[in-house]
Amino acid sequence: MSRLSAANETLAREIISRYPRPKSALIPLLHLAQEQDGYVAADAMEQLAELVGVAPAEVLGTCTFYEMFKREPVGKYVLNICTNLSCQLNGGEELLHHAEQALGVRPGDVTDDGLFTVEDVECIAACTEAPCMQVNYRYEYRLTTSDFDELINDIRTGNRSDLPEHGTLGLVRQHIPADRLAGNESPEEAGTPSWFASRQPAPEDSGKA
Amino acid sequence: MTATESTEAATGVPFFLNGKSLTANKGELLIDACERNGVHIPRFCYHERMTPVGMCRMCLVEVDTGRGPALQPSCMLPVTPEMKVQTENEVTQRAQSGVLELFLINHPLDCPVCDKGGECPLQDNAYSYGPGESRFVEEKRHYEKPIPISDLVNLDRERCILCDRCTRFSKEVAGDPLIHFMGRGSETQVNTFPDHPFSSYFSGNTVQICPVGALTASPYRFKARPWDLTATESTAVIDGTGARIALQSSQDELVRVLGVDSEAINWGWLSDKERFGYESANSSSRLTEPLVKTGSGQTSDIGFAPIRWNNALARTAAALGANPERVGVIGGARLSVEAQYAWSKLLSKVALISNVDADLGDGIPADLALGLPRASIAETVAPGSVVVLMAGDPKEELPTLFLRLRHAAVEDGVSIVEITPRRTSLTKHAALSLHPRPGALGSVTEAMANGSFSGTVGGVEGSDLQAAAELLGSDRPVTVILGRANLAESSDFLRDAVQSILTIAPNAKFLPALRRGNLMGAFEMGLAPGFGMGGVPTEGGCSTEQILRAVVGGQIETLLLLGADPLSDFPDRALAAQAFDQVTNLIALDTFLSSSSTLADIVLPAAGFGEVDGSFLNIEGRLSPIQAKVTSKGQSRDDWLIAVGVAASLGADLGFSTLEELRIDLSANVASFSQVDWINLGRGDDGPLLDSTRDWSPEFGERKAVPAVDGYGLALVVDHKLWDLGTLVQNSATLAGLPEKAGLALSRSDFEKLATEEGERVTIETERASANLVVTIDDSCPRGTAHIPFRLPGFDVGELISVSSPVTTIRVAR
Numbered sequence A: 001m002s003r004l005s006a007a008n009e010t011l012a013r014e015i016i017s018r019y020p021r022p023k024s025a026l027i028p029l030l031h032l033a034q035e036q037d038g039y040v041a042a043d044a045m046e047q048l049a050e051l052v053g054v055a056p057a058e059v060l061g062t063c064t065f066y067e068m069f070k071r072e073p074v075g076k077y078v079l080n081i082c083t084n085l086s087c088q089l090n091g092g093e094e095l096l097h098h099a100e101q102a103l104g105v106r107p108g109d110v111t112d113d114g115l116f117t118v119e120d121v122e123c124i125a126a127c128t129e130a131p132c133m134q135v136n137y138r139y140e141y142r143l144t145t146s147d148f149d150e151l152i153n154d155i156r157t158g159n160r161s162d163l164p165e166h167g168t169l170g171l172v173r174q175h176i177p178a179d180r181l182a183g184n185e186s187p188e189e190a191g192t193p194s195w196f197a198s199r200q201p202a203p204e205d206s207g208k209a
Numbered sequence B: 001m002t003a004t005e006s007t008e009a010a011t012g013v014p015f016f017l018n019g020k021s022l023t024a025n026k027g028e029l030l031i032d033a034c035e036r037n038g039v040h041i042p043r044f045c046y047h048e049r050m051t052p053v054g055m056c057r058m059c060l061v062e063v064d065t066g067r068g069p070a071l072q073p074s075c076m077l078p079v080t081p082e083m084k085v086q087t088e089n090e091v092t093q094r095a096q097s098g099v100l101e102l103f104l105i106n107h108p109l110d111c112p113v114c115d116k117g118g119e120c121p122l123q124d125n126a127y128s129y130g131p132g133e134s135r136f137v138e139e140k141r142h143y144e145k146p147i148p149i150s151d152l153v154n155l156d157r158e159r160c161i162l163c164d165r166c167t168r169f170s171k172e173v174a175g176d177p178l179i180h181f182m183g184r185g186s187e188t189q190v191n192t193f194p195d196h197p198f199s200s201y202f203s204g205n206t207v208q209i210c211p212v213g214a215l216t217a218s219p220y221r222f223k224a225r226p227w228d229l230t231a232t233e234s235t236a237v238i239d240g241t242g243a244r245i246a247l248q249s250s251q252d253e254l255v256r257v258l259g260v261d262s263e264a265i266n267w268g269w270l271s272d273k274e275r276f277g278y279e280s281a282n283s284s285s286r287l288t289e290p291l292v293k294t295g296s297g298q299t300s301d302i303g304f305a306p307i308r309w310n311n312a313l314a315r316t317a318a319a320l321g322a323n324p325e326r327v328g329v330i331g332g333a334r335l336s337v338e339a340q341y342a343w344s345k346l347l348s349k350v351a352l353i354s355n356v357d358a359d360l361g362d363g364i365p366a367d368l369a370l371g372l373p374r375a376s377i378a379e380t381v382a383p384g385s386v387v388v389l390m391a392g393d394p395k396e397e398l399p400t401l402f403l404r405l406r407h408a409a410v411e412d413g414v415s416i417v418e419i420t421p422r423r424t425s426l427t428k429h430a431a432l433s434l435h436p437r438p439g440a441l442g443s444v445t446e447a448m449a450n451g452s453f454s455g456t457v458g459g460v461e462g463s464d465l466q467a468a469a470e471l472l473g474s475d476r477p478v479t480v481i482l483g484r485a486n487l488a489e490s491s492d493f494l495r496d497a498v499q500s501i502l503t504i505a506p507n508a509k510f511l512p513a514l515r516r517g518n519l520m521g522a523f524e525m526g527l528a529p530g531f532g533m534g535g536v537p538t539e540g541g542c543s544t545e546q547i548l549r550a551v552v553g554g555q556i557e558t559l560l561l562l563g564a565d566p567l568s569d570f571p572d573r574a575l576a577a578q579a580f581d582q583v584t585n586l587i588a589l590d591t592f593l594s595s596s597s598t599l600a601d602i603v604l605p606a607a608g609f610g611e612v613d614g615s616f617l618n619i620e621g622r623l624s625p626i627q628a629k630v631t632s633k634g635q636s637r638d639d640w641l642i643a644v645g646v647a648a649s650l651g652a653d654l655g656f657s658t659l660e661e662l663r664i665d666l667s668a669n670v671a672s673f674s675q676v677d678w679i680n681l682g683r684g685d686d687g688p689l690l691d692s693t694r695d696w697s698p699e700f701g702e703r704k705a706v707p708a709v710d711g712y713g714l715a716l717v718v719d720h721k722l723w724d725l726g727t728l729v730q731n732s733a734t735l736a737g738l739p740e741k742a743g744l745a746l747s748r749s750d751f752e753k754l755a756t757e758e759g760e761r762v763t764i765e766t767e768r769a770s771a772n773l774v775v776t777i778d779d780s781c782p783r784g785t786a787h788i789p790f791r792l793p794g795f796d797v798g799e800l801i802s803v804s805s806p807v808t809t810i811r812v813a814r
């Protein structure tokens, strides 16, 4: 897959207009591309390069810096299983092993039905809830192997509609009205942004005891 | 300004280097201040011509600014007053050895098979500052051995130390950010985007500045070891910029060209043509013996037989001496100034031939190149000045000059006003871009001069005219880069434009954009119609166009080609072909058999690049030395010696038989050269800027009428690409495949009228010829124009051009 759809291209332009310099929009745009296809396709990166006015190599440079941008197709659900210390002590390794067995894949691989990618990750900042796992970066805490099986089953049978497909960052999209955009002027040349100018001055006595 | 600040500005910044009290310049980086004071700080990423980034930490030194000593990267630190710096104490030494130990964890120890071995900063620094032994016993990181990142450059990622020099160069200096760091941490590597190779015209510079052997150039890879090389400093003769180079050879063969940092010219950078074009000198197709044509004279039956030099010289002399007004001489830009002088003296004083032109009708008239007030490159790019570009795309024609111009626009506040038939590589950085329709250059500049800013003139909006006129009329210094932006448009329009610009900016100076080697030298030496040596006007003399016409008309029957290939380079193919069909005697002095010299009756083999001593006069009028590094091929001879030989066959003596005698004679006879110190030429400096003031100025005459616009046709724009079918590119093994195929480029709106698809073939037609070309959309073409580059494979656009029409209009159909 490919370049952005027409709707996403419009969205991309809106995102770009939020930043003083088009290039600054690159990371949200990479997310947008990943949301569309589940991964960041090479064609999409070329298009992003055109949109923000940089060379494709620069987009790839940014993209490769972040592990969470996938440049190859991944499963609809990416399962990040933590095997760092706290999780390891609480059965993280076993959980990973179980996941490999249950899904028939090695870490990094996609299941044949294209549904799951299993990843062996370092600390995901939920040590108190070990062993833990993320499904498309949404947490599952204190997971036993049977919890895991149940979860997989729920996803397969469509009972986890709360989990968006891989690539979706938030379920609500942010929209900034045109009159409140910063615009594309460089920060050196830009005047006071409207959203700033429209602020009321702080009341005289604010900050006093 | 406080008292200390003002003394700093006047006397510099006092600091202590290893206990010694010294002064730095205001704002000077510590690493530079130390170097200037004789203390070398090891470095990898720092490069004087690029922004410091502090990537490698090799330059750590202990610095105390009053808050106690600490290790600091000296390439990122401007010297501040009373700073105390220790570059040799134990702390610094431990830092240096630590940094090197870290580098060598992953850097392979394949020095014996690495091209860089022997001249490698990493190797050198490891010896001088390194720990000697590594504590790392684990396996090193491995990557696939070199991957080609372009046709010319290979990348061995294992060896890369991530100094950011190549990537910085490509973005900051060349403006082609095609390589970038990919990944993160220990996985970081330099790479390209898949299927977007590093095909920058300047890619070779990255090989030169890479501090390890990670980047290697295909032409040099595994050819030689640094300790087998000997080098000499010379000048690149490929275009008129005259970049300074080092020529390196091994076993009497040129193997490498490096850029030399010359403040006045190229700042150390080279285009890949200047860097790798030396390959052609080693080509097996070089001419090595004098040849005489055999066979019936039918094109199908042409062959050559070797003859002896004295025989060849005698025949040449006979052909030249017989009837001087029936002889035409074309070319001379490939020659050194000395050889140009010798030939000029032979032609004007001995053979009395006046039909001489070193330009092939594709540059600018000699009187404009010689007679307009000249700007140096440094003046042109001086901060705050205005540059008017009325020439072909500098990136394609004068690439090293392009780097200076780009830097000037991006970093030094130079405003570029582009008045060109289509967008160029500088458009992105230009203050204003005006694109007059072909034929309208004169009227557009005239409107600027007259202040008629209403409506549009020649396709340019009145508001743009006004803005340009204001910039040119401001009190900022103005330089016009004057060249030929369109071969399918008469150069008379250029003359009109110059006249108009001089009314807006009477103090404007000019930098002639001459893309053909030593053309400035040739003009200065009198190889130009209407000019003698030293730019002195003379009577009579035909230009190349007139010579070719005279051959067709029967008034000229002998043609001498001084390294020129008019059959390929003269814009009007039909005229050139007809002349070559009709000429009775054709003599060619050349290094290769070109399409023109293949037809010659006598071929005189000349010594080539890297084989002759002499000098070069660049577009700003700077004289720099050309040095021989290897012996000339076969029996080929220095061009000037051939002139001496021909003179002798005519029973004349040119007055010199050595290069030294020639130079004395030259200095005595050409005023601008009278002060040249030949012995020390270019030793330790960039060479002298010769006086180019004249006691005459170009005449402008009648303004040319603006050709009527053909509403059904498109005005043709023909210009040069760096990689083309020229002799040099085609005889350099690695470069030969680089020219892209000829195609037709149109603006989007003209393209849409055709109702075809990009990449499809369309028919183009002029009164002269028709052709079938692949069409693409190109936003750099204004509406109503069509662009086809000159001398590319697939189609010879010269077939469409007629020099007698002021512009060339084509019809395009599906």
Ligand code: SF4
Pocket (backbone or CB within 6 Å): B159, B160, B161, B162, B163, B164, B165, B166, B167, B190, B206, B209, B210, B211, B212, B214, B215
């Ligand atoms: S390839 Fe060479 S120049 Fe480029 S970052 Fe690596 S070491 Fe530096």
Ligand code: FES
Pocket (backbone or CB within 6 Å): B042, B043, B044, B045, B046, B053, B054, B055, B056, B057, B058, B059, B060, B073, B074, B075, B076
């Ligand atoms: S030279 Fe200073 S950090 Fe590299």
